[in-house]
Amino acid sequence: MQVEKCDILCLGGGGAGITAAITAAEQGADVILVSKEPLGYGDTRISMGLMSCPGVVEGDDWQHFYKDLIKGGENLNDPELVHIMAEWAPYGLKLLESYGHLFERNKDGKFSKEVVFLLGGHSLPRTIGCPPGGGISMGNSLRAGAARAGIRVFEEVIACNLLFDDKRVTGAVCFDLCRGEVILFQSGAVVIATGGAGWLYYPHTDCNAGVTGDGYALAYEAGAELIDMEQVQFMPFALTYPASMCGVYVGEPSLAAPAGILRNSKGKIILEGLGTMTRAQVTNAMAVELSNGGGTEYGGLLLDLSPNLSSPEGRRMWKVRKERGQLESVRFAYGEDAYRWEKPWDVAPAAHYFMGGIKVNTSGQSSVPGLYAAGQVLGGIHGANRLGSVSLAELFVFGYLAGEAAARECKGQEFSFSKGNEEAVANITGLRGRKGSFKPIKLHRRLQKTMWENVGIVREERGLRAALREIEEIEEASKDLQITPQLSYNKDKLHTIELKHMLTVARLITESALIRQETRGAHLRLDFREKDEENWRRNIIILKNKNKMQFRTEVVKTDA
Amino acid sequence: MPRNVSIEIFRYDPQKDDSPSWRTYTIPYEEKNTVLGALIYIQENIDPSFAFRYGCRYKRCGLCALEVDGKPRMACHTYLQEGMRIGPLSKLPVIRDLAVDRKSIFHDLKKYSLYIEKKEENVEIIVEPEQGARLRSCAECLSCLSTCSRYNFGNGNFGGPFLFVKLAQLQFDPRNSKNRFEQAHALGIMHCRDCKNKCFCPNGINIYGDAICSLLENNVD
Ligand SMILES: Cc1cc2nc3c(=O)[nH]c(=O)nc-3n(C[C@H](O)[C@H](O)[C@H](O)COP(=O)(O)OP(=O)(O)OC[C@H]3O[C@@H](n4cnc5c(N)ncnc54)[C@H](O)[C@@H]3O)c2cc1C
Ligand code: SF4
Ligand code: SF4
Ligand code: FES
Numbered sequence: 001m002q003v004e005k006c007d008i009l010c011l012g013g014g015g016a017g018i019t020a021a022i023t024a025a026e027q028g029a030d031v032i033l034v035s036k037e038p039l040g041y042g043d044t045r046i047s048m049g050l051m052s053c054p055g056v057v058e059g060d061d062w063q064h065f066y067k068d069l070i071k072g073g074e075n076l077n078d079p080e081l082v083h084i085m086a087e088w089a090p091y092g093l094k095l096l097e098s099y100g101h102l103f104e105r106n107k108d109g110k111f112s113k114e115v116v117f118l119l120g121g122h123s124l125p126r127t128i129g130c131p132p133g134g135g136i137s138m139g140n141s142l143r144a145g146a147a148r149a150g151i152r153v154f155e156e157v158i159a160c161n162l163l164f165d166d167k168r169v170t171g172a173v174c175f176d177l178c179r180g181e182v183i184l185f186q187s188g189a190v191v192i193a194t195g196g197a198g199w200l201y202y203p204h205t206d207c208n209a210g211v212t213g214d215g216y217a218l219a220y221e222a223g224a225e226l227i228d229m230e231q232v233q234f235m236p237f238a239l240t241y242p243a244s245m246c247g248v249y250v251g252e253p254s255l256a257a258p259a260g261i262l263r264n265s266k267g268k269i270i271l272e273g274l275g276t277m278t279r280a281q282v283t284n285a286m287a288v289e290l291s292n293g294g295g296t297e298y299g300g301l302l303l304d305l306s307p308n309l310s311s312p313e314g315r316r317m318w319k320v321r322k323e324r325g326q327l328e329s330v331r332f333a334y335g336e337d338a339y340r341w342e343k344p345w346d347v348a349p350a351a352h353y354f355m356g357g358i359k360v361n362t363s364g365q366s367s368v369p370g371l372y373a374a375g376q377v378l379g380g381i382h383g384a385n386r387l388g389s390v391s392l393a394e395l396f397v398f399g400y401l402a403g404e405a406a407a408r409e410c411k412g413q414e415f416s417f418s419k420g421n422e423e424a425v426a427n428i429t430g431l432r433g434r435k436g437s438f439k440p441i442k443l444h445r446r447l448q449k450t451m452w453e454n455v456g457i458v459r460e461e462r463g464l465r466a467a468l469r470e471i472e473e474i475e476e477a478s479k480d481l482q483i484t485p486q487l488s489y490n491k492d493k494l495h496t497i498e499l500k501h502m503l504t505v506a507r508l509i510t511e512s513a514l515i516r517q518e519t520r521g522a523h524l525r526l527d528f529r530e531k532d533e534e535n536w537r538r539n540i541i542i543l544k545n546k547n548k549m550q551f552r553t554e555v556v557k558t559d560a
Numbered sequence: 561m562p563r564n565v566s567i568e569i570f571r572y573d574p575q576k577d578d579s580p581s582w583r584t585y586t587i588p589y590e591e592k593n594t595v596l597g598a599l600i601y602i603q604e605n606i607d608p609s610f611a612f613r614y615g616c617r618y619k620r621c622g623l624c625a626l627e628v629d630g631k632p633r634m635a636c637h638t639y640l641q642e643g644m645r646i647g648p649l650s651k652l653p654v655i656r657d658l659a660v661d662r663k664s665i666f667h668d669l670k671k672y673s674l675y676i677e678k679k680e681e682n683v684e685i686i687v688e689p690e691q692g693a694r695l696r697s698c699a700e701c702l703s704c705l706s707t708c709s710r711y712n713f714g715n716g717n718f719g720g721p722f723l724f725v726k727l728a729q730l731q732f733d734p735r736n737s738k739n740r741f742e743q744a745h746a747l748g749i750m751h752c753r754d755c756k757n758k759c760f761c762p763n764g765i766n767i768y769g770d771a772i773c774s775l776l777e778n779n780v781d
Contacts, residue, residue: 037615038662040700041623046616098681102688102696102733109687133697136620140700144675147666155663178655208615243590244597244636248618329618332637333592441604484609487575489659492608 001425002183006032006152007410009171009187010403011159011215014042015392016375017193018142019095019399020364020406022149024191027407032185034154034174037210039146042195043376045139046208048249048326049130050389051103053093054086056116060124062086069390072121072278073355073383074521075537076228079559081381084362084401085394092396093128099145101137103128119388120253121278127389132325138392156489157183159214160497161424162190162222168370169222170415173424175431177494180487182428188410189370191402192219192358196376197505201351201456202448206238206249212498213505215377219358220504224366225543227379228356229505230512233386233522234457236282238350239333240298247350248329252388253282255321259307259314262286263344264294270301280385280521283349287457287524290348300348305341349457353391355382355522356512359541364402367543370409374402380539384521431493433485438477440495447474447499447506455510460526464514471506478503507549512540515551563589565640567598570647571610573656580654582645595646596624596635599658612658619763622699625649626658632703632762651705651713664713665700665722672743674726676735683735691770692732698725699763707760710751719747721759721767728771744775752776 006029010021013035021033033039054065066086070077093103106112111128118125130137146153156177163171163186171186197213198205220226237255239248256262257275262282264270270289274282286301295301308314318341321327331339338345357379364372375395382390450470454463478499483492518532519525538553564586572580587601596614603610615621617636624635627647635646652660668674704721705711711720719727724744731740753776758768765771 038623039666041615041621046618046620094681094683097683098679100676100733102686102693105686105688107687109685131693131696133699134620136622136699137696139621140696140698143666143700144669147669148673148675148677148679150670153666155666178659178661208621209617210615242592242594242597244594244600245617332619439604439608441608445604482608486573486609486611486656488573489611489656490609491603491611 002181003186004032004183005186006030007188007412008191008406009034009185009189010191010193011172011218012042012193012195012375013037013039013155014193014195014375015044015138015142015395016399017191018146019396020191020193020372020374020403021151022099022145023400023403024407025149025151027404027411029407029411032152032154032187033146034157034159034172034185036156036158036194036214038155039153040139040143041208041210043208043211044142044392044395045135047135047138047392049134049138049392050119050127051093051392052122052126052389053090053111053116053128053393054126055090056111056128057113057125060126062089064123065089065126068121068123068387069382072385072387074385074531076231076383076520076539076556078380079557080362083559085381085390085397088397089393092393092400095396095400096138096141100141101130103130118254120276121387129324132323134324154183158494158497159194159218160428162218162371163424164222169368170370173428175428175493175497178489180490180493182425184425188413188415189372189406191364191372191374191406192377193373193375193399194218194377196354198351198353200448200451200502200506200509203243203246204348204452204456205247205351206235207351212502214498214501215373216357216508217501217504219366219371219373220508220542220544222368222371223544224368224371225359225541226357226508227359227539227541228384228512229379229508229542230516230523230540231355231384231521232351232509233279233353233355234283234349235352236279236286236349237303237345237347239329240296240300240346240348242333245329245333248333249350250330250345250347251326252279253277254388256303256305257317259311260303260305261307263302263304264289265296265302266294268294270294278385278387283457283522284524286349291458291526296346298346300346302344303347304344306344309341353386355379355384355386362401363405364398365405372402372406374398384523431483431496434481434483436480436482438480439482440492440499443474443477443499444495444502447471447502451506455506455513458524458526459513461514464510467510468507471503471510475503508542511549511551512542515540515553565589565598565642567640567643568645569602571657572654574654593640594636595628595633595638595640595644598640599635611656620699622701622763625701625703627706632706634701634762649702649706651711652702653713662702665702668723672723673738674730676730676733677737680735686734688734689732691774692729694770695725695729695732695765697763698729698765701763703763704759704761704767709757710755717748718751719744719749721772723747724749724752724775725765725767725771728775731775741775749775
C-alpha cells in the first residue's frame with residue numbers, strides 16, 4: 001500500500017482547502033492536499049463569485065457587517081466566529097487576489113461605491129463581483145496558487161476514514177479513484193475542507209456533484225463535535241425542469257429587485273418586495289405555499305420579473321444580470337421570452353448551503369486534537385441563515401486561520417505514527433467488486449428522496465421519523481451492495497464511499513431537526529411554527545460517544 | 561407507446577480492452593433532456609460501470625466536456641438527440657470510457673509557471689484590460705484541444721490553444737512579471753499565424769482573437 005507522510009494533510013480542493021494548504025506551506029510546513037475532484041473544483045468554482053467586503057461605502061465598517069450577520073443568522077451564530085469573519089473579510093479578498101484572481105473594480109482600478117451592491121439581509125451595499133464566469137476565475141486562481149506554493153497534490157483521491165490514536169488525529173485513509181487503489185496519509189494534523197452536503201438533496205440542489213457531506217461524517221466518526229446540523233439553507237430560486245437541470249441555481253432574492261413578484265400556479269401573489277428579504281424568509285414563504293398545494297406541475301412557483309421592465313432601474317438590472325452571464329441557465333431551459341424576463345420562471349427552492357457543521361474555535365480547531373476545519377464544513381458562523389456573498393469570504397479567512405494554526409502546531413514536529421486503525425484500512429481495501437443486491441447509486445437516490453420529502457424545506461415530527469426509518473433501511477441495504485469490479489474511475493466505488501458518509505450526515509441532520517422544536521431561520525417545523533426565544537436560543541451539539549450519537553444543547557454564547 | 565432515444569457511446573477500459581468500442585444505448589425520451597441527463601441515466605439504470613465526469617450541471621465547471629459527433633460540447637448544456645455519437649475529448653489519454661486524464665493541467669501550471677510569480681497581498685489599484693478579464697473565464701475544460709489539428713498530447717514542442725489562453729491571460733494581468741511572449745514562442749505559437757482551421761471554444765472564449773493574436777502581435781501592454 002502506498003503511504004505518504006507530511007506535517008499537514010488538507011482534505012478538499014475548494015477555496016477553503018487550498019487556502020489552508022497554501023498558508024501552511026508558506027509557514028514552512030510540509031503539506032499534502034487531497035481532493036475528491038480535480039484541484040480547484042467544488043462549490044467555489046461553480047459559485048457566482050460574489051464576495052462580501054465591508055467598508056467600501058461610507059458609513060460601513062466591520063461592526064455593521066457583524067450586526068447584519070447576527071441578525072440574518074437569527075441569533076444562533078457563534079459571536080466569536082462572527083467577529084473574526086466581519087473583521088477579516090477584507091483580508092480574505094486580498095488573499096484570494098494574491099493567488100491570481102481579480103475582483104471587479106471601477107475604471108480607475110479601485111473598489112468604490114460603483115462596484116459594490118446590496119444583497120438581501122445586508123444593511124449596506126458591500127458585495128463585490130468578478131468578471132463573467134464568477135467562481136471559475138477563483139477556482140483557476142486557487143489552482144495556480146497551489147502550483148506556485150509547491151504543494152503536493154493528490155487529485156481525485158477521496159478521504160474515506162480518518163486515522164487516530166488515543167490522543168489525536170494522525171492522518172487519513174484515502175481511495176485513489178483513477179487507479180482504484182488505497183493511499184494511507186500520515187500527518188501531524190488534518191484540515192477538513194470538504195465543503196457542504198447539498199448533494200443529499202439531489203436533484204433539488206444547486207451544489208456541485210461532489211458535495212456529499214464527507215467532512216461532517218469524517219469528523220463525527222473521529223469524535224469531533226458538530227453544531228446545528230439541522231440548519232440547511234435552500235436557495236429560493238432554482239430551475240424545476242428539464243429533469244436533468246432541476247435544482248440549477250437561477251438567483252437569490254435580490255435577483256427580483258426592484259419590482260419582481262412571486263405567484264402561485266393560479267396567479268395569486270405570494271410575495272412582493274423580494275429584493276430585500278433574506279433567503280430563509282423567501283424560501284419559508286414558498287415552502288408553506290407549496291405544501292398548501294399552490295405549486296405548478298413542475299413543483300414550483302412563478303417568479304414574474306416583468307414588472308422590472310417598466311422602470312429604468314429594472315431594465316438596468318436585466319443588463320447587469322445578462323452581462324454577468326446569470327441568465328444563461330434560464331435561457332437554455334426556459335427559452336428566449338423567459339431570458340428577457342417577459343415570461344415568468346418556474347422556480348423552486350434547492351439545497352444550497354449548510355450553516356451547521358464542525359464546531360471550531362477561532363483558529364478553526366475542532367474538539368479533537370489535530371483536527372481542524374475550514375470553509376462550509378465548519379459550523380456556527382452563520383447561525384440559522386447565511387447572507388449572500390459571505391461564504392466565499394469565509395473560505396479565505398478561515399482557510400487562512402486553520403492553515404496557520406495547524407502549521408504552528410505541527411511544523412517540523414516528530415509525530416509517532418500509530419500503526420493506524422487496521423479496521424479503517426480494511427474497510428477500503430475491501431472495496432472490490434461485489435455481487436450483492438443493491439446498487440450504490442440507487443441507494444443514493446432513495447436517501448436523497450427521503451431527505452427532500454421529509455427533511456427538506458418544511459419538517460414535522462412524523463416525516464422526520466419516517467426519514468429515520470428509511471435511513472436505517474438504507475443502512476441495512478448498504479451491507480449488501482452490488483459493485484462492478486473495474487479498477488479505474490469506477491463510479492460504483494465512489495458512490496459506495498459517498499453513501500457511507502451521506503448516511504451519517506443524513507442522520508445528523510434529521511436527529512438535530514427533530515430536537516429543534518421551533519422554527520428558526522432555515523429550519524421550518526410545521527408542528528412548531530413559532531420561534532421560541534425563551535427555550536431555543538440554543539445550539540444543538542452532536543458527537544459520537546461509545547459508538548452512539550449523543551446530543552446536548554447549549555445556550556448561544558454572547559460576545560465577550 | 562413511450563418514445564425512446566438511441567445513442568452511441570464510446571466505451572474503453574485500457575486495462576482490459578484491446579481497443580475501444582462504440583455501444584448503442586436506448587433510453588426513454590424526455591422533453592429537453594441533455595446529454596448529461598442521458599449519461600446519468602445510463603450509469604444509474606443500464607451499466608453502473610460506465611465512467612464519465614460532471615460537476616455543476618449548468619455549464620460552469622467545465623468537467624463534463626466531451627465530444628458529440630466529433631465536436632467538443634458541454635454535456636450539461638447540449639440537448640440530447642437521436643443518433644448522437646458521444647465520445648471522450650479525443651486528444652487526451654482515456655482513463656476509462658469518457659473520463660480522460662486531466663492531471664496534465666496541474667502539471668503544466670507548475671512546468672510553465674502559469675501563475676503570478678510574486679505574491680502580493682496589497683494591490684490597492686489595478687486595472688485589468690478587458691481581454692484579460694474575458695480570458696479569466698476559461699473553464700479549463702480542455703475542449704479546445706479537440707479542435708486543433710496541430711496539438712498532440714505530450715508533445716512539448718507545441719503548446720496548443722489551452723496553454724495559449726493561459727499565457728495570454730497572464731500577459732494581460734498587470735501583476736505578471738514573466739515574459740509570456742517568449743514562452744508562447746517557445747511553445748510554437750508562430751504556427752498559428754497561418755493556421756486555417758482556427759480553434760474553437762464551446763464556452764465562448766475568443767481563443768484566436770483575444771489570446772493567440774495578442775501573443776503573436778506582442779501588442780499587450
Ligand atoms: C451555485 C452556487 C453559487 C454560489 N454563489 C456564491 C456567491 O456568489 N458568494 C458566496 O459567498 N457564496 C456562494 N456560494 C456558496 C459558496 O460557493 C460555497 O459555500 C463555498 O464555495 C464552499 O467552499 P469550500 O471550500 O468549503 O467547499 P468546495 O468549494 O465545495 O470544495 C470542497 C472540496 O472538497 C472536496 N472533497 C469533498 N469530499 C472529499 C473527500 N471525501 N475527500 C477529499 N476531498 C473531498 C471536493 O472535491 C472539493 O474540491 C454558491 C454556491 C453555489 C452552489
Ligand atoms: S479556452 Fe474554452 S475550450 Fe479551451 S479550456 Fe478554456 S473554456 Fe475550455
Ligand atoms: S490557431 Fe490553429 S494551430 Fe493555433 S492553436 Fe488554434 S487551431 Fe491550433
Ligand atoms: S457539469 Fe459543469 S460544465 Fe457541465
